[in-house]
Amino acid sequence: MIKAVIFDMDGLLIDSEPLWRRAQTAAYKTVGFELQPEQMNETMGRRVNEVVEYWYSKHPWKGPSEKDIEALIVDKLITSVKQEGKMRPGVEHALKVCVEVKLPLALASSSSNEIIDTVLDALKIRSYFSYVYSAEHEKFGKPHPGVFITTAAMLGVSPHDIVVLEDAPSGVLAAKAAKMHCIAVPEPELRQHPFIRTADIVIDSLEEFDETMLKRFDD
Numbered sequence: 511m512i513k514a515v516i517f518d519m520d521g522l523l524i525d526s527e528p529l530w531r532r533a534q535t536a537a538y539k540t541v542g543f544e545l546q547p548e549q550m551n552e553t554m555g556r557r558v559n560e561v562v563e564y565w566y567s568k569h570p571w572k573g574p575s576e577k578d579i580e581a582l583i584v585d586k587l588i589t590s591v592k593q594e595g596k597m598r599p600g601v602e603h604a605l606k607v608c609v610e611v612k613l614p615l616a617l618a619s620s621s622s623n624e625i626i627d628t629v630l631d632a633l634k635i636r637s638y639f640s641y642v643y644s645a646e647h648e649k650f651g652k653p654h655p656g657v658f659i660t661t662a663a664m665l666g667v668s669p670h671d672i673v674v675l676e677d678a679p680s681g682v683l684a685a686k687a688a689k690m691h692c693i694a695v696p697e698p699e700l701r702q703h704p705f706i707r708t709a710d711i712v713i714d715s716l717e718e719f720d721e722t723m724l725k726r727f728d729d
Contacts (some may be wrong), residue, residue, distance in 0.1 A: 512691070512727050513671040515608045516661055517639075519619035520555070521677040522695060522716070524629050525596045526587070527554070533586035534561070537579050541571035551700065555678025557620045557651035558583055588628050595632040600716030604675070605638045611721055616641040618661040618674075620651050620681075641665060653680040653705075655688035662688070673727060675716070679705035691727045693719065 520526045531550050538545045543565065553561040562580045574582075608615055615638055619626055623644045630636040641664045645657035662669045674685035674692045683705045685692040694709035695716055706712060711723055 511671060512613065512673055512724050514614045514616065514662075514665045514667040514673075515724075516616045516618050516658060516665075516672055516674045516685075516690070517605075518555075518674070518676045518678070518681050519617055519626060519629060520621055521598075521697070522675060523598060523601050523617075523635070524591070524633060525598050526591065526629070527697070529587055529590040529595070530583075533583045533590065536586055537582040538565065540582065541574055541579065543569045543571055554700075555620055555652055555676075555680035557645055558622070559646075560651050584622065584625065588625060591625070591628050591632055595629065597633050597635075598716060600719065601633070601635070604716040604719040605635065607719060607721055607724075609638065611724065613724070614640045614665055614667075616643065616661050616665055618643050618645070618657045620645045620657070622646045652678070653683035653687065655684045658685055658688040658690060662690070673724060675719070676709070679703045682706055682709045685709075693723060 517523060535545050553564055559580050562576045566576050617639045621644060626642060626644055641661060643661045643664060645651045648656040650656055658674060662672055669689045672690045674690050675695060676682045676685055676692060677695050679700060682692050682694050686708050692709040693711045694706050695713055696706045700706055
């Protein structure tokens with residue numbers, strides 16, 4: 511029986527992927543690395559430190575450290591979120607569906623607490639969540655299940671009784687590795703990704719989310 515719902519944040523609650531892409535592109539340009547749009551999906555849903563480490567291993571640069579580039583990306587992203595952050599379609603609808611059936615909600619994100627706080631304040635949805643947790647406190651980020659397992663412990667609910675809503679392949683894999691149910695809301699180009707296909711349900715928008723989807727996991 512479903513007893514709680516965990517929401518991812520980037521790309522699910524806020525249309526932040528374009529902002530992440532722009533922040534990364536600008537930051538890497540300062541060290542002479544031209545990150546191509548099609549390369550972005552390789553690290554989608556991961557912690558920013560892991561993303562920077564990944565690209566440094568493939569295209570090492572001189573000068574600014576990985577930490578410097580990481581800080582630059584975060585700074586540019588936060589500025590963009592404050593100026594132009596937009597809620598994804600169906601977010602308030604999905605949150606209200608969960609509230610109406612009296613399920614506690616948590617947010618578990620790969621982003622840092624600083625970014626999470628900026629997004630929650632920009633979208634004005636903090637009050638919906640009983641717990642907010644960042645994977646920056648875990649040894650490993652998604653697709654490792656740690657962020658979801660810790661969040662389940664905060665909720666006091668068994669992973670088997672939790673539904674995770676995710677948009678990124680690494681997040682879906684993390685949810686399933688945590689032995690949780692998962693509803694994926696991917697971008698169209700990622701719908702056939704093998705990790706996305708491991709989700710229990712795949713929908714095009716949170717506008718499609720409803721109570722019947724939750725009840726399917728009660729069987």
